Amino acid sequence: MSTLTTNYLAPTGREEAWRFTPLARVGGLLDPSTAIESVNSLRITSPQPEIKLSVKSAENLPALSESDDLATIRAREVIDEVTHIEVSANAQISEPLIIERSGLTGKPQASRTLISCGVNSHSTIILNNNGDAILADEIEFDLAPGSNLTFISLQEWSAKAVHLGRQHAVISKDATFNSIVITVGGSLVRLLPTVEYSGPGSSADLQGLYFATDGQHLEHRLHVNHNVPNAKSRVNYKGALAGDKAHTVWIGDVYIRANAEGTDTYELNRNLLLSDGARADSVPNLEIETGEIVGAGHASTTGRFDDEQLFYLSSRGIPAEIARRLVIRGFFAEIVGKIKNEEIENRLMDRIDSELAKVEA
Amino acid sequence: MSTLDIKGLQVSVATEAGFTEILRGVDLTIKSGETHAIMGPNGSGKSTLAYSIAGHPKYTITGGSVTLDGADVLAMSVDERARAGLFLAMQYPVEVPGVSVTNFLRTAATAIRGEAPKVRTWVGEVKEAMKALNMDTNFAERNVNEGFSGGEKKRHEILQLELLKPKFAILDETDSGLDVDALRIVSEGVNRIKGNSDLGILLITHYTRILRYIKPDFVHVFAAGKIVEAGGPELADKLEEKGYAEYTTA
Ligand SMILES: Nc1ncnc2c1ncn2[C@@H]1O[C@H](COP(=O)(O)OP(=O)(O)O)[C@@H](O)[C@H]1O
Numbered sequence: 329m330s331t332l333t334t335n336y337l338a339p340t341g342r343e344e345a346w347r348f349t350p351l352a353r354v355g356g357l358l359d360p361s362t363a364i365e366s367v368n369s370l371r372i373t374s375p376q377p378e379i380k381l382s383v384k385s386a387e388n389l390p391a392l393s394e395s396d397d398l399a400t401i402r403a404r405e406v407i408d409e410v411t412h413i414e415v416s417a418n419a420q421i422s423e424p425l426i427i428e429r430s431g432l433t434g435k436p437q438a439s440r441t442l443i444s445c446g447v448n449s450h451s452t453i454i455l456n457n458n459g460d461a462i463l464a465d466e467i468e469f470d471l472a473p474g475s476n477l478t479f480i481s482l483q484e485w486s487a488k489a490v491h492l493g494r495q496h497a498v499i500s501k502d503a504t505f506n507s508i509v510i511t512v513g514g515s516l517v518r519l520l521p522t523v524e525y526s527g528p529g530s531s532a533d534l535q536g537l538y539f540a541t542d543g544q545h546l547e548h549r550l551h552v553n554h555n556v557p558n559a560k561s562r563v564n565y566k567g568a569l570a571g572d573k574a575h576t577v578w579i580g581d582v583y584i585r586a587n588a589e590g591t592d593t594y595e596l597n598r599n600l601l602l603s604d605g606a607r608a609d610s611v612p613n614l615e616i617e618t619g620e621i622v623g624a625g626h627a628s629t630t631g632r633f634d635d636e637q638l639f640y641l642s643s644r645g646i647p648a649e650i651a652r653r654l655v656i657r658g659f660f661a662e663i664v665g666k667i668k669n670e671e672i673e674n675r676l677m678d679r680i681d682s683e684l685a686k687v688e689a
Numbered sequence: 690m691s692t693l694d695i696k697g698l699q700v701s702v703a704t705e706a707g708f709t710e711i712l713r714g715v716d717l718t719i720k721s722g723e724t725h726a727i728m729g730p731n732g733s734g735k736s737t738l739a740y741s742i743a744g745h746p747k748y749t750i751t752g753g754s755v756t757l758d759g760a761d762v763l764a765m766s767v768d769e770r771a772r773a774g775l776f777l778a779m780q781y782p783v784e785v786p787g788v789s790v791t792n793f794l795r796t797a798a799t800a801i802r803g804e805a806p807k808v809r810t811w812v813g814e815v816k817e818a819m820k821a822l823n824m825d826t827n828f829a830e831r832n833v834n835e836g837f838s839g840g841e842k843k844r845h846e847i848l849q850l851e852l853l854k855p856k857f858a859i860l861d862e863t864d865s866g867l868d869v870d871a872l873r874i875v876s877e878g879v880n881r882i883k884g885n886s887d888l889g890i891l892l893i894t895h896y897t898r899i900l901r902y903i904k905p906d907f908v909h910v911f912a913a914g915k916i917v918e919a920g921g922p923e924l925a926d927k928l929e930e931k932g933y934a935e936y937t938t939a
């Protein structure tokens with residue numbers, strides 16, 4: 329149960345990191361007087377031979393990285409056990425390990441996980457988040473040299489769920505981290521996909537999709553810390569919003585430190601506004617401390633539905649609502665296609681279709 | 690036998706400076722099996738006529754009527770017009786990112802035919818139509834008009850014409866941006882479709898070049914938003930020789 333420590337101060341909403349978030353809706357997760365239960369929230373539904381899951385005491389498995397995120401600080405205070413997922417060195421696993429949440433009560437809870445990928449291993453892990461939750465969650469990724477991990481985080485929460493999460497990767501020499509973050513459910517979801525490097529030749533590819541309807545607040549704050557030479561990063565997030573008071577926030581912070589010569593980075597965020605009452609905030613931010621780089625760029629666009637596309641499809645006899653669906657599916661296809669799992673791709677597209685139908689009705 | 694009847698059509702477009710009248714009373718009747726060429730200088734309103742018949746939301750009808758076998762086309766939504774049997778091959782076909790040609794064609798055919806085409810016959814049908822237009826099979830996996838060359842876009846329009854089998858097709862500058870080989874393939878496609886059906890065609894063009902391949906029954910000269918002269922194929926020869934000067938300076 330929670331204990332109050334001196335270094336924790338609840339956010340007021342005036343902080344840069346919290347200025348977009350509706351703090352009244354975080355279900356007590358940031359309130360030091362609220363009891364938060366520590367939970368081992370992950371279980372394997374589709375195992376793979378060379379990946380094992382164990383539960384360890386928090387003292388024996390301290391956090392890999394520092395964090396100034398208040399939700400993470402608060403969660404670390406209350407966590408007593410940590411889930412450890414380990415991919416064996418040199419394992420070449422083509423099928424995904426699928427994990428899902430369990431033990432979530434819909435009351436304030438906190439969970440912490442470390443995913444360690446052994447030297448030269450190659451694997452894919454899919455995390456399904458669904459049902460009710462009020463969850464502060466931290467997942468750290470420790471990628472050993474030469475390893476390659478694709479981590480797919482699916483937020484298909486119920487309409488009430490609150491999820492404050494940090495997903496932080498430390499990528500060592502010649503390792504590759506591919507993150508795909510898909511957020512379609514939840515009342516309030518605030519995720520921090522963040523990356524730092526610990527050796528050259530390392531690479532991060534951060535892809536994301538979010539779809540917000542009436543009243544949903546979906547926030548993704550990316551942070552890429554180019555703190556070693558010759559590392560690469562790509563960020564590509566796409567969002568669509570429909571219905572009254574749908575709100576999305578995308579922050580893309582990329583730092584190229586003075587020692588990070590040879591950095592190659594590009595970040596992109598595109599938002600599609602499907603109705604008037606929706607709001608998409610998009611803030612790319614690139615800070616460069618060395619000129620000796622391969623490339624650095626960013627772009628952010630927020631636009632309305634393209635009437636010319638709709639006209640073209642309609643002029644071929646396709647009814648307006650089917651045409652809209654096609655255009656939205658097309659907009660997201662680039663990201664969804666990266667999951668490479670037809671069942672999940674169809675499930676996500678169907679969910680997007682049905683959420684959209686509810687808004688239109 | 691069907692009839693597309695355009696009577697006194699007046700169309701305006703909203704600009705920053707207010708409404709501008711572009712079509713100033715267009716009269717034209719096309720029957721099944723007929724090919725009508727509309728020829729006119731750039732900016733005379735040819736595309737506006739095409740888009741207005743198809744129902745593009747940018748254009749406001751301020752007068753006149755368009756009927757298809759007596760049914761009020763102007764009262765129909767864009768997709769209803771297509772299902773009623775009208776097809777517009779666009780001068781500038783639109784890119785639809787992330788939507789494959791296969792998916793698009795099947796969705797359109799399902800809408801037009803009122804039921805999903807049988808998978809087995811459909812695949813063959815598409816393949817054959819693509820082959821006839823000299824299109825590579827991997828074309829079907831690409832996204833609609835995305836990264837297509839000018840020629841590919843126009844072939845893709847004619848491919849749709851073949852598969853959707855409308856009563857009337859409006860071909861808006863289908864010849865523009867095509868080299869001689871592509872022009873021949875596209876024209877042969879149109880002629881083949883017409884040979885196999887009772888298609889009525891409204892062929893919009895700036896140049897007489899395409900009329901060497903697709904023979905019109907009637908030629909209309911279009912200037913400043915209306916038809917200023919009508920005749921047979923010989924009118925095209927006259928335009929070839931003298932250009933539009935006599936119509937634009939008048
Ligand atoms: N959407 C539009 N907005 C503003 N002006 C338009 C629009 N469409 C057409 N126009 C104007 O109407 C006139 C006719 O255009 P268009 O129909 O494209 O001619 P054509 O196809 O014969 O070249 C031109 O002066 C053009 O600038």
Ligand SMILES: [Mg+2]
Pocket residue numbers: 735736737780861862
């Ligand atoms: Mg034109």
